[in-house]
Amino acid sequence: MNNFPNISFKITEGSKSTGFDFIRVAEIFERIKKDPNHNPHQPHRISFFALLLVTEGEGEHQVDLKNYKIKKGSVLKIAKGQVNAFKDHTTYDGYLVIFTEDFVLKYFSKSSIEFISHLYNYHISDPLVENSSLNNFFLERITEEINSKNTYAQNEIVAKILELFLLKLERETYNSPLKTFNKKHQTLFIDFKNLVEENYTKTRNVKDYAESLNISTKHLNTIVRAITLNTAKHFIDNYVILEIKRVIFSSTISLKEVSYQNGFDEVTNFTKFFKKHTGLSPKEFKSTL
Incomplete structure (x- = not known):
């Protein structure tokens, strides 16, 4: 897939x-x-x-x-x-x-x-x-x-x-009915998405989110993959990148503060994570704005 x-x-x-x-x-x-x-x-x-x-x-x-x-x-x-x-x-x-x-x-x-x-x-x-x-x-x-x-x-x-x-x-199109997946999977996916939005600064571990939903990591991955064609880990990481970009775009705080605000204890790890997913370091990304 x-x-x-x-x-x-x-x-x-x-x-x-x-x-x-x-x-x-x-x-x-x-x-x-x-x-x-x-x-x-x-x-x-x-x-x-x-x-x-x-x-x-x-x-x-x-x-x-x-x-x-x-x-x-x-x-x-x-x-x-x-x-x-x-x-x-x-x-x-x-x-x-x-x-x-x-x-x-x-x-x-x-x-x-x-x-x-x-x-x-x-x-x-x-x-x-x-x-x-x-x-x-x-x-x-x-x-x-x-x-x-x-x-x-x-x-x-x-x-x-x-x-x-x-x-x-x-x-x-606000009142258009949804034509997608079964209701149980939709509900679990929305719950997962909401948990990521609330807790992404605390954990990026799929197992933590699966435990919060009282399901196995395998079942969570099955649901997320069925809906997004990607893994739960991919969804979490993409959301974290989105939030990092939002902070860089909308504030003047230092990149060190951005890293701590988004749940990274070390700036080095923050830089590696961002570059892995975007191809740019946070500093290089900020210079493009």
Whole structure:
């Protein structure tokens, strides 16, 4: 389950943002010719967030090994870490909006992130929105801003257009029923997620969380893997990285204080942990902001 190729964020030539891109679906398939090592028709795990907006035609797209029928007016939400694939013989067109976690953390308000459930709670929400009334307005505004010759605060404006679209999309689909896993697994997963959020500074040990839930580590891993296609340890570590990034983005405290605040007794261990999961040391990451 973990052998899917990992696709990192790459901006298109001429893009003015380092964490946001806006690509015509037809252009994606043109990229295959330039990068034969990545076939988007094969399942692959993305390291960014994506929205597939269909403007005409119909087809299918696979998310976490499940096929979704899409057509004009559809929005397919694909979160960081999810596995997806473009299906063959598609007859639709539209846009793929992609943006990084760093872009979200830097430009979105924290309250908005908590409302936009699919960003970090995609495991328990349906990725497909059908017949969205918001697509045309969003596409018009985002295209207008991207093509604007006045680039003052452009990243901030693009982010707010996207943030507003996601919030309105969330409201439009708020009452949609969940179509995912059995209720017992959903409940245990949500309990696990809540425990991680409450206790990640105290423990990153899967066994501790399993004991708190009165289940075995094997059973916990089975539940988490069924819902996220990854292990419980992977989920915990990803959450810790997210919280570390949030602190670095939103405060001016030293990296030493960041490490202690996130449950690390030694700065050396904090640095090794962060670099292992991001490819950058905390200092290098902070210098990119």
